[in-house]
Amino acid sequence: MPGKRIKSTGLAKGPGTPGIPKVDPILIVDNVTRNFGGVTAVDVNHLEIPRHAITALIGPNGAGKTTLFNLLCGFDKPNTGSWTYDGHNLAGVPSFKVARMGQVRTFQLTKALSLLSVLENMKLGAKNQRGERFWAALMPWTWGKQETEITAKARDLLKRFKLDAKEQDFAASLSGGQRKLLDMARALMNDPTLVMLDEPMAGVNPALTQSLLDHVLDLKDRGMTVLFVEHDMHMVRHIADWVVVMAEGKIVAEGPPETVMEDQAVIDAYLGAHQDVDLGVVTGRIPTIDTKESK
Template sequence: MKSTGLHTGEVAPGVKKVDPIIVADHVSRTFGGLTAVDVEHLEIPRGAITALIGPNGAGKTTFFNLLTGFDTPDTGSWEFNGQSLAGIPAYKVAQRGQVRTFQLTKALSLLTVLENMKLGAKDQSGENLFQSIFPFLWKKKEEEIEAKALELLERFKLLKLKDDFAASLSGGQRKLLEMARALMSDPTLVMLDEPMAGVNPALTESLLEHILNLKKEGMTVLFVEHDMHMVRHIADWVVVMAEGKIIAEGAPDEVMANEAVVDAYLGSHQDTDLGVVTGRIQLPEGEA
């Protein structure tokens, strides 16, 4: 399953990638006297699944927020698809094809599942004040958006819930809804912040398969995750943060054998594949 040839030269923090979709330089963010992020150089490979791991407080979510326009860095620059995103607001970042989900889901509780999905579509004609007055200018587009939303809801096994309020969904179903809504904008890069957090075992396998399918459909995936055994099974590349810095990166098995990573995060149990032992992760056929 693992991809090869993602990088050039010796593997080390900041190693250059063959075809990077994100390039970040000297990105830092401080809160008072605390340096939350201090990334000297990082490249994310295109067309691969990259996991961003590290202990609590390592700066992973803050780094996500900086890359997606939800927070402003003190220093640094970064590019997505060769275009600078520094100073670009979050909604414009999403319009350019870089979308994200959140550790705590952002479903709009008082809207239905279908209405939440429609909000994820871009280039909606009805959002223009002039065009909104004349239904013939936006009705066809609205029908196309709804058809796409229903197709995605069926794929994510949420179609029967389309008329339910998002507030009534379980934590796992909200994760599925947020991922499905992200796909409404036809993204190039999907960034998932702890997609498995708070998800019961019954939905874990479903989410796992959806993440793998994103790559099969040509998208790049960058995700934050604490379940190291899930990371080992689905990630092509792993980036490790600790105290705001990138301390290691490489193929999953190599990173998990790195002494600095073990000391910072994994602990002595890292050779035991708990995900498989407990039966929590059941890989799709051919993905082992």
């Protein structure tokens, strides 16, 4: 677990309650819903994500966290609602344009292109590549300098993420944890402002957990905003400045980690009503609820 960091203060304009306005929000969500048949997966009235902070999005399995991620990044379309990123309305904007604007994400299941090398995967993450255009591709002297710069940037990031020794290996040869590192490093090729991580620790062996945690903290140190989905409460307690809790598609609690963990609505969401249990006790992990079995 990383050493204790000084967390951001004064992020919200009042005590932590669902939908509380933030002092300097980078992402604002209003009345966003997503239905699948008769099931409402997301029903968020209002949510603001504070700039230059690490926000954890937590909740039991089936709470709608990944669906909300998909909506905000343009991978899915809502039934109702709108949201803005850095003042720009993103409703209806496709995912590739969202990424170009500086809002990038990683996935719980890694998306590396297995039969390309690690370095080639990295280079795919760079934006505005002149050589990608058909006619320009036939004239390498028009984009050769940019290609050299992109390669140098990719190698610098691989070195930072301790993947430089793997740059010529196929991405398929990487371990699960190394693929998580590759996903995060490739996202930074886009020079993002907001980085959204969907369960960055899922399936990662303990040997690489510390490295991933340090890199998440480093994103904030470098001026980026981080929003991540996670179940490990020890991780949330140590690195999150703000915590948002979802249950049954709704935001049920918000606040600093030390406050949210004691919120009765959070305890009810995870363990059912009237349970006097510390969510971080013994294992440090939140019990997950299989919504199919609980209904």
